[in-house]
Each structure stands twice: as C-alpha cells, then as structure tokens.
Amino acid sequence: MYLKGLGIACHPPVLIPEVGEGRENEAQKTIRGLRDLAMKVAEIKPQVIVCITPHGNVFRDGVAVVYENRLQGDLENFGHPEIRMEKECDMGLLDELNIGFGKNQCHTIFLNQKIADEYKIELNIDHGLLIPLYFIEKYYRSYKIVHITIGELSLIELYRMGKVIREAVEANGKDAMILASADLSHCLKDEGPYAFNPMGPLFDENIVSGIKDKNYYSILTIPHQVYEPAGQCGLRPIIMGLGATDGLATEAAVFSYEGPFGVGYMSAFIDLQDEKIPSLLDRYEKDKMLNYKERRLNESSYVALARATINTWVQRGRKLNFDYYQEQVELPADELEALLNTQAGVFVSLHKQGELRGCIGTTGPVTENLAQEIIRNAIEAATYDPRFMPVEEPELMDLEIKVDVLGIPEPVTDVAELDAKKYGVIVEKDLHRGLLLPDLEGVNTPAEQIAIAKQKAGILESETDIVLQRFQVIRYQ
Incomplete structure (x- = not known):
C-alpha cells in the first residue's frame, strides 16, 4: 500500500519563535506534539504529502486543488516574510486526482495560475500548511506536495473524496501520506479568539477521543449543533483525511492536545494497515435510510408535498402535478381544504446534515392556492437559491425540509x-x-x-x- 497514513496537525503561527516572541513557551506540549509528528513523517519517508488545508482558497461549492509545478509561501501576513518555503508539486498525483474526482463526480476546481488570475486569488502555501510543514522540514525534506483546500461541502461528501484521494495515491504508485491541517475549537476560553461556548470543549473531546479510540464514525456524524458553535476550522480537513482510511484497519496515536490560547491544538497520526474492515460509508448509508424512513413517517402533509415536489423536479425534471398527487396520497380533509382554498406566503427551507441547503419563499401569495405556493417555492429552494448549487439526486434522502406559512x-x-x-x-x-x-x-x-x-x-x-x-x-x- 502506497498510502502510509494520515497526519493531523494544528497550525498556530504563534508556535514559530519569531512570531510568538516568547508566547510559544505557553504551548510547549503542542510544540512537542508537532515534533513527534514530524519524526513520524521522517520515519515513513513519504515521497508525496497530500496537504489538506482550511485556509487556502475556500469555495462554497467545491474543493480547490492547486495544479502548478511549484508552490511557495511565507509568513508575511504575520510580520515575517523571511520565514518562507517553496515545494515542488507532484504532477502525476495531481493528474490521478483529476481523473478520480471526475470519475466519481466530485465537486472540485483545479486551479492553475491562469484560473487564479481570473478569480483574482493567489496560489501559495498558506499558513495552515506552512506551520506544520515548518516542523516537518526540521526532520525530513525529500517530498513533493499536493495542495488541497476544503470546500463548504457536506461532511459525507468530503469523506467520500478522501477515499478517492487514497485511490489516486495507489494509482500514482509513490509512497505518500495525507496531512490534515486542523485547529479545533476557538471557543475554549473567553480570552480566546471568540467568546467561550460550551460546545467548544465538547467538540474537542469528540475529536480527540474519536481519534484515540478509532471511533471515526463519531467524528463523521458529529452534529451540526455541536461543531458550528464550536468555532473550529479543522473538522472538514480531518473528515476528508479520514475518508482515505475507509475500510482499512488503523493504528492511531494522539501526540498532544491542549488549548493554551482558547484554541484547541491537537497533533496525531493514523497508520494504515492492510487488514480490511467494514466501510463506514456502508454504515452511513444504512443509517441514512433508517433516518429517511423515520423522517418521512413523521413529517407533516405540507412537508411531504414539498419533498414530493423536489423529488419529482430533481429526478424527472418536471413540476409536480398536484391533481395527480392528491389522488395518490391520502390527505386529511381539513388540510386538503386549506391547500386548495387558502392563499398565503410560504417559505421552504432545506437543510442537509444540519446546514442550510436552500431557502426561498414569498412574503405574500403569488399563486392560486397554498398547494401551488408550496410547490413553487420548493422548486425554487432546491434549484434557484443563488447561494447554492441545485440539489442533486444523491442528496435527496439527506434533506430536512421545513415549510413556513406566513x-x-x-x-x-x-x-x-x-x-x-x-x-x-x-x-x-x-x-x-x-x-x-x-x-x-x-x-x-x-x-x-x-x-x-x-x-x-x-x-x-x-x-x-x-x-x-x-x-x-x-x-x-
């Protein structure tokens, strides 16, 4: 197996003496943990490090992969341009990733300098990667990199993309590892970057114990109500990295964890084994089906109508015929009466794994009745919300739907x-x-x-x- 493992590293610039100016002494446990991670990298001697960062060019609707021969970066934004790094990129692995992501219909954008100029963005080694690589360079330098920035996709989409990364590494035929750059909660103390939030320590405990105990499913399914208020930047890189371990036995070690500045800093490494184990993707799909059936069983008639509308639009490309729908579905007489003879503004809100996926509505009625208002706005929310890509068929069972009648x-x-x-x-x-x-x-x-x-x-x-x-x-x- 060419993929040797997954490293997880925090990225606070304050750990660099020139930046910290003494404050780095308050995070000695973290510095020792990053040193241990760097020594592990030197031990396995990867020819390529696939770097996943939350601080590159983040797109809402896709993962960004830098497609250039070389990349450089520095700490100019932290007052020290002299601390810099330049690394060669592995073009062979980049080509394999391009093929794999395309074949698996993953939402990605491959950024060369021409495309970057069109978007008016820079291509560089951001601080999220420069900091952990700074420590690795002290012990090992004979590697090329691949630079990947997470997108604001669902956790399961990123997990699946991690599996594609593993397949690309195997096809490329070079020893490699994945480096997930990940600070944990920024809400551990009031004196931290953000005010204290009780979800912060809970989130960090979930991540650290999930790695230690190899309970990666608890990380993949961590509730949005926990990770969003925790104010973290590391969950998505970790999830993407964990996807590369799917279906394989692992050995995991957490080298360090602490929160000296109100931010959770962890360093860890997960070794991959040849032994096959049940896929978490299979478990996830089974759980998703059970949750979907329960959701359908308990949802209201209005929500059921919105869901049927979205399913019909996405799967068949046409608008739901309500006359036919009411013949197929048994609706309570009072609700059918309201749907046919009431007018009101309606908002349809879509969530996926706790995160907003679309929301469109009308403040007052624009159609002949409530049924058509729901149908209209369900299609709009799923397809025409300018903040999101249109809902795709694989997402349908993940959707949580709310209908607000104004x-x-x-x-x-x-x-x-x-x-x-x-x-x-x-x-x-x-x-x-x-x-x-x-x-x-x-x-x-x-x-x-x-x-x-x-x-x-x-x-x-x-x-x-x-x-x-x-x-x-x-x-x-």
Missing part, C-alpha cells in the same frame, strides 16, 4: 414589539426589502434579526431610517 405582516413602530422566537421581521428602505424568519438557530435577539435582514436587503447596517414589519408563521416539519 401570517399577514403588521407594522412595527418600536423594536420592543419584536421577539426573535415568535416573530419574523421585514426591513424596508426605498426599494430594498429584506425578510428573516423567526426562531432561527443562532439568531437570538431582534437586533440580530434586523441586522441580518438589512444585510439581505442590501441596506447599510448604520441606516436607521427604515420601515419595520413583523409577522408570525406556522412552521411545519
């Missing part, structure tokens, strides 16, 4: 009349209009509601001459 907006003369849990808010200024639904995760105050609605409308945050309205919703899920 009440009639009423004017607000004082912010005290708002309640972030009870009321949605509409903000208007001239021709600009923004809406935010009530009771959204992470939005706890009317001030936060107004700020987000202003941003959506393109209204300056400092603008006070605005018109406010509030509305209630009936939420179906």
Whole structure:
C-alpha cells in the first residue's frame, strides 16, 4: 500500500519563535506534539504529502486543488516574510486526482495560475500548511506536495473524496501520506479568539477521543449543533483525511492536545494497515435510510408535498402535478381544504446534515392556492437559491425540509414589539426589502434579526431610517 497514513496537525503561527516572541513557551506540549509528528513523517519517508488545508482558497461549492509545478509561501501576513518555503508539486498525483474526482463526480476546481488570475486569488502555501510543514522540514525534506483546500461541502461528501484521494495515491504508485491541517475549537476560553461556548470543549473531546479510540464514525456524524458553535476550522480537513482510511484497519496515536490560547491544538497520526474492515460509508448509508424512513413517517402533509415536489423536479425534471398527487396520497380533509382554498406566503427551507441547503419563499401569495405556493417555492429552494448549487439526486434522502406559512405582516413602530422566537421581521428602505424568519438557530435577539435582514436587503447596517414589519408563521416539519 502506497498510502502510509494520515497526519493531523494544528497550525498556530504563534508556535514559530519569531512570531510568538516568547508566547510559544505557553504551548510547549503542542510544540512537542508537532515534533513527534514530524519524526513520524521522517520515519515513513513519504515521497508525496497530500496537504489538506482550511485556509487556502475556500469555495462554497467545491474543493480547490492547486495544479502548478511549484508552490511557495511565507509568513508575511504575520510580520515575517523571511520565514518562507517553496515545494515542488507532484504532477502525476495531481493528474490521478483529476481523473478520480471526475470519475466519481466530485465537486472540485483545479486551479492553475491562469484560473487564479481570473478569480483574482493567489496560489501559495498558506499558513495552515506552512506551520506544520515548518516542523516537518526540521526532520525530513525529500517530498513533493499536493495542495488541497476544503470546500463548504457536506461532511459525507468530503469523506467520500478522501477515499478517492487514497485511490489516486495507489494509482500514482509513490509512497505518500495525507496531512490534515486542523485547529479545533476557538471557543475554549473567553480570552480566546471568540467568546467561550460550551460546545467548544465538547467538540474537542469528540475529536480527540474519536481519534484515540478509532471511533471515526463519531467524528463523521458529529452534529451540526455541536461543531458550528464550536468555532473550529479543522473538522472538514480531518473528515476528508479520514475518508482515505475507509475500510482499512488503523493504528492511531494522539501526540498532544491542549488549548493554551482558547484554541484547541491537537497533533496525531493514523497508520494504515492492510487488514480490511467494514466501510463506514456502508454504515452511513444504512443509517441514512433508517433516518429517511423515520423522517418521512413523521413529517407533516405540507412537508411531504414539498419533498414530493423536489423529488419529482430533481429526478424527472418536471413540476409536480398536484391533481395527480392528491389522488395518490391520502390527505386529511381539513388540510386538503386549506391547500386548495387558502392563499398565503410560504417559505421552504432545506437543510442537509444540519446546514442550510436552500431557502426561498414569498412574503405574500403569488399563486392560486397554498398547494401551488408550496410547490413553487420548493422548486425554487432546491434549484434557484443563488447561494447554492441545485440539489442533486444523491442528496435527496439527506434533506430536512421545513415549510413556513406566513401570517399577514403588521407594522412595527418600536423594536420592543419584536421577539426573535415568535416573530419574523421585514426591513424596508426605498426599494430594498429584506425578510428573516423567526426562531432561527443562532439568531437570538431582534437586533440580530434586523441586522441580518438589512444585510439581505442590501441596506447599510448604520441606516436607521427604515420601515419595520413583523409577522408570525406556522412552521411545519
């Protein structure tokens, strides 16, 4: 086997003496852990290190792979341009990755200098990789690199891409390892980069114990409600790296973990073994099917209609025929009456593994009845939300759907009349209009509601001459 293992390394620039100016002494455990990781790399002598970073050019809809012969980077952004590095890239492995990602329909972009110029971005070894490579270079230098930046894709998509990386390494025929650059929670202390959040320590414990105990499934399925408020940057690189271990026995060692500056720093290495074990992807698919069946069993008629609409649109490329649908599905008489004879604004929200996947709606009715309003906005949310790529067929069973039926907006003369849990808010200024639904995760105050609605409308945050309205919703899920 050419792929020897997965290294996980933190990347705080403060560990470099010139940057830390003495503060690095507060993180000696981390420095020793990175030294141990570097010595492990020197022991296995990889010809290629596949580097996965959260701090390169991050795209919402795909993973970025640098396709250049050489890359360089420095710590100029941290006041020390003299600390620099230049490495050759393994073009053979890059070609194998291009083939593998394409064959498996992975969302990627391969960036050469011409494409980078079009996007007005730089191609370099970012600090997320330069820091761990700085320690590795002290013990071993005879390697080429591949530079990969995670995208804002789902965890399972990144895990699957990790498996494709392993297949590409084997096809390339050179000894290699994966290096996942990963700081953990940034919310361990109030004096850290962000305020303390109880999900921070919980997240870090999940990651560290998951590696130690080789319970990688607990990492793959960590809830969004835990990792999002934890303020971390390392989960996706770790998940992508773990995907390369799928179906193989491993030996894992955590060299160090601490949180001296309110940020969780871990270094670890996972050795790959030849022994085959059950795939976590198979387990995930079985669990997904069970969850999907349970979700379908418990969801409301309105949500079932939205789901049937999206399935029909994505799988067959056509709009759901409600007349035919109501003949096939037994709907309660009162709900059928409302669907056929009520008009209201409707928002359809899609989530995938806890993360927003699409949300489109109407503040007032634009179709003849509630059924058509749901059908219209379900298609819009799945296909035309400009923030996301259209929903694809493999995602359908992952979708969690909510349907909000809006009440009639009423004017607000004082912010005290708002309640972030009870009321949605509409903000208007001239021709600009923004809406935010009530009771959204992470939005706890009317001030936060107004700020987000202003941003959506393109209204300056400092603008006070605005018109406010509030509305209630009936939420179906």
